[in-house]
Amino acid sequence: MKKKNVNNSVAVRKVPLSARIYKYRWFYLMFLPVLIFGILFYYMPMLGVLLSFTKYNGIKDPTFVGMDNFERMFSMPKFWEAFWNTLELSIIKLLLNTGMAVILSLLLNEIINLKLKKLAQTIIYLPHFMSWVVTASVWGMILSPTSEGLVNTFLISIGVLEKGSEVYFLGSVKWWRFAYYVINIWKDTGWGTIIFMATLSGINPELYEAAAIDGAGRWKKMRYVTFPALLNTIITVLILNLAKVMNLFESVFVLQNDAVVSTAQVLQTYIYAQTFNGSGIPNYGYSTAVGLFRSLVGCALVLVCNYLSKKVREGRGIV
Amino acid sequence: MLKRRMLALAATAAMVATSVPMVAMADEEVEKPEKITIMVDGTVFTQANGRAEFEARWEELTGIDLEIIQPDHDxxxxxxxxxxxxxxWPDVIILSSTYYAGxxxxxxLWDMSEAYENSSLMERIEDQSVIDGLRMDGALYGISPTRGNGCVTYVKKAWLDNCGLEAPTNYEEYLNMLNAFTTGDPDGNGVDGDTYAVSAAGLIGGEAPYVNYLPEFYQDAYPSFYKNEEGVWVDGFTEDAMKEALQRLQDAYEAGYIxxxxxTNGTKDCRNKFYEDKFGVFTYWAGTWATNLKTNLEANEVDSELIALPAIEETGAYFERVAPTWCITEGCENPEGVFKYFIETMLDGGDMQFLWTYGVEGVHWSTAAEEVLGVTYEEGEFHMLENLETEGTLYTKAHIDPMLAVAPLDYDPKADAIPEESRISTEVFNSTKKQAQLVVSTxxxxxxxxxxxxxxxxxxxxxxxxxxxVEEAYEKFEADGGAAWSQEIVDSLNAK
Incomplete structure (x- = not known):
């Protein structure tokens, strides 16, 4: 028998690109609207970042100024103040909100009566649906430094404050951040519990049974079963939200005022002030430069979070 | 009622008499445009409020095709x-003071100085200071058909009476009044010290003239850039007058007067507190707002008599803001024609000004015998109609507020209908006002x-x-770079 020369590799005949496109033409056709949408609404507007290298007042054509806007930005103390405020306010808010959401979820999980549990969940979700404008208005009344302010009236009634020495929580450099965090916890903690409640409902009941057989009480079950089961979700939530810390605007904008600007100005409100607070025609090139910097920092944070996410979630990134 | 009907008939006669010659008198040398494109904000009738009818009536009066570009107001x-x-670029554009200067x-913008000086408009405008306030280095780039108006200080008369005080004329008397309103019982409820004297929406305004909500404390201080008597640009914030104003404000705040x-107040917050009788001194808009304040106080069953206070001695005058301005762009091919047929006619005193003031007959106003929102009008009686967009409310004006118009209507059917308190507050304001300055952008x-x-x-x-x-404040101003920025801007303004 004639021995054949056997080649282990399989010869693949390369199909020309045009033929492949023709073959899958209907898929490409279906993809076309998405492609057009993406180009129109995601990529073309990105060309606007070119303004950050120009002097542009919205009237005449932009003038190329190179890196002037960035040089000016990095030399402005108010810019750095806003940058550090953004990080500080966002990260502390994130830690507090997540921490409170975990605590609240654990407490909700302990409610045995299902109807009561659902009622409690509904009530704590509600503030999330209030707009920030309404929230600021309501809390403005609650924290009012007058006899009508709920908090001040309470503090006077229990003797912590004397009448006439009411605290202007939202107008005080000392108190504004505390008030801001409290308002954020009130508004967003309830909504933040959803993901933790979902995780809690997925814990295998056999683990609790095994813990009970080992003599664990409620506290030990929570400590050794519930909390470890939640830990992965907590880290995931923290990482996912870390990527969004540069987006802080609305909550700060509606609660800040002239007195607290050094502690409350964040990058987005800084851009707003640059554009609308100058009593003149603004230089959009500069505000675009600040916006671009903010986006780049946000992008870097997303990449860092993606890396951390892969580490924590066994190879699953966020992008 | 008979008198009102007679007046309405006179109005109609005046309108007919003035409508045709207005266009016919146009200068022979000025070419009449075939079409004019204007860009306007929401202060001109919107689509939902009969813009099409307004446009048709304007075209009927001039024989020119009018294109209105009206983006969303916000x-x-x-x-x-x-x-x-x-x-x-459109031919004509309406701009706020900031954008006008910029x-x-x-x-x-087209320099309309010459066209204005050669027009009949110059003779018709009663208060040239309004126009002079729009000049930049002598050149005029726009016309405001109305004054900018400003704020006047209102004091509750009942509060003054309860405290046994007269209206203050100087800062010392003003402080005495504030003290009485804060520590005494001005509202007469039997409790001392449960009221405060003054409230404001912010301690400093967000736009020129900045100081109009607390003028008695700022007095001669101005916290922004202005050209002084020597014609030199300065930053008022760096002057001693501003430091003294800050001290006055701090003292009054610490004393509980403010x-x-x-x-953190908005203007609505202040108004509501005023209506609820929580405070007694309120610096707010002159004119129509005097009536609004009175009406709302009455609705809250609070004594509604208000005294519009002439500016106290130390303040000298209330600031009048610069009104939005109608400008012709450099893109306009026939600016002289557009000035003649668009800008000039807007204040002709006749049909066209009537259109800009009250709108279109049968859409925005009427003289027909009818019932509008529960009020019955007789034939020939001028009245405004129900708002097309907001049911249950009446139109009050079109683009030009008749109380603020810089040139009078030949016949204003609502002239006698101006409430007394509105008229008085306007008179008080006008008697002691000064025009806010335009600041050039650099x-x-x-x-x-x-x-x-x-x-x-x-x-x-x-x-x-x-x-x-105040010392710490100015150290901060220096340390944070404010003094250097201020000087840089002042230098750039003086170098122009």
Whole structure:
């Protein structure tokens, strides 16, 4: 028998690109609207970042100024103040909100009566649906430094404050951040519990049974079963939200005022002030430069979070 | 009623008499445009409020095709910016004072000085200071058909009576009044010290003239850029007058005279507190607002008699803001014609001004015998109609507020209907007003004034509400770069 020369590799005949496109033409056709949408609404507007290298007042054509806007930005103390405020306010808010959401979820999980549990969940979700404008208005009344302010009236009634020495929580450099965090916890903690409640409902009941057989009480079950089961979700939530810390605007904008600007100005409100607070025609090139910097920092944070996410979630990134 | 009907008939006769000659008298040398394109904000009738009928009536009066570009009111200046950057400029555009100065400095607007001086409009405008306030280095780039109006201080008469006081004429008397209103029982409820004297929406305004809500404390201080008597640009924030004003504000705030929430108040908050009789001295808009305040006080069953206070001795005069301005762009091919047939006719005193003041007959106003929102009118009786967009309310005016018009209507059917309190507050304001200055925009101002204004506002707030001393405030101003930015802007203004 004639021995054949056997080649282990399989010869693949390369199909020309045009033929492949023709073959899958209907898929490409279906993809076309998405492609057009993406180009129109995601990529073309990105060309606007070119303004950050120009002097542009919205009237005449932009003038190329190179890196002037960035040089000016990095030399402005108010810019750095806003940058550090953004990080500080966002990260502390994130830690507090997540921490409170975990605590609240654990407490909700302990409610045995299902109807009561659902009622409690509904009530704590509600503030999330209030707009920030309404929230600021309501809390403005609650924290009012007058006899009508709920908090001040309470503090006077229990003797912590004397009448006439009411605290202007939202107008005080000392108190504004505390008030801001409290308002954020009130508004967003309830909504933040959803993901933790979902995780809690997925814990295998056999683990609790095994813990009970080992003599664990409620506290030990929570400590050794519930909390470890939640830990992965907590880290995931923290990482996912870390990527969004540069987006802080609305909550700060509606609660800040002239007195607290050094502690409350964040990058987005800084851009707003640059554009609308100058009593003149603004230089959009500069505000675009600040916006671009903010986006780049946000992008870097997303990449860092993606890396951390892969580490924590066994190879699953966020992008 | 008979008198009103007679007046309405006279109005109709006056309108007929003045409508035709207005266009016929046009200068022979000025070419009549075939079409005029205008860009306007929501102060002109919107589509939902009968813009088409307004446009048709305007075209009927002039024989010119009018194209109205009207972006959403809130996004108006975004669209204006995009339009100007795009190069497809309208013939006419309405601009606020900030944009007026900026666009004029950029060479976008046509210099109408000569056209104005050769027009009948110059004779018709009663108060030339309004027009002079729009001049930049002598050149005029726009016309405001109305005055900018401003704020006047209202004091509740019942509060003065309860405290046994007369209306103050100087700062000492003013402080005495504030003290009585804060520590006494001005509202007569039997409790001393449960009221405060003054409230304001912010300690410093967000736009020129900045000081109009607390003029008695600012007095001669001005926290922004202005040209002084020597014709030199200065930053009022760096002057001693501003330091003294800050001290006055701090003292009054610490004494409890000023509402503790002034820093975070909106204008609506202040109005509501005033209606609820929580405070007695309120600096607010002159004119129609005097009636609104009175009506709302009555609705809250609070004594509604208000005294419009002439500016106290130390303040001298209330500021009048610069009104929105009608400008012709450099893109207009026939600016003389557009001035003649659009700008000049807007204040002709006859049909056209009537149109800009009250709108279109049968759409916005009527003289027919009918019932409108529960009120019955007889044949020939002038009355406004129900708002097409907001049911249950009446139109009060079109673009031009008749109380603020810089040139009078030949016959104003509502002249006698102006409520007394509105008329008095306007008279008080007009008797002691000064025009706010236009500030030219420079590159340095574009670059630095955002940070500078934020810093100035922060300093005012910290001194007044957070106990910072005036000396510390100005050290901060220096340390944070404010003094250097201010000087840079002043130098750029003086170099222009």
């Amino acid at each position: 996004a108006y200046y975004d669209v204006v910016g995009q339009t100007m950057a795009g190069g497809d 666009y004029a400095a950029e060479g976008v 509402d503790k929430e002034s820093l 590159d340095e101002m574009s670059m630095l004034n955002g940070d500078l204004t934020t810093l100035k506002n922060e300093i005012v707030a910290l001194v007044v509400t957070n106990g910072m001393t």
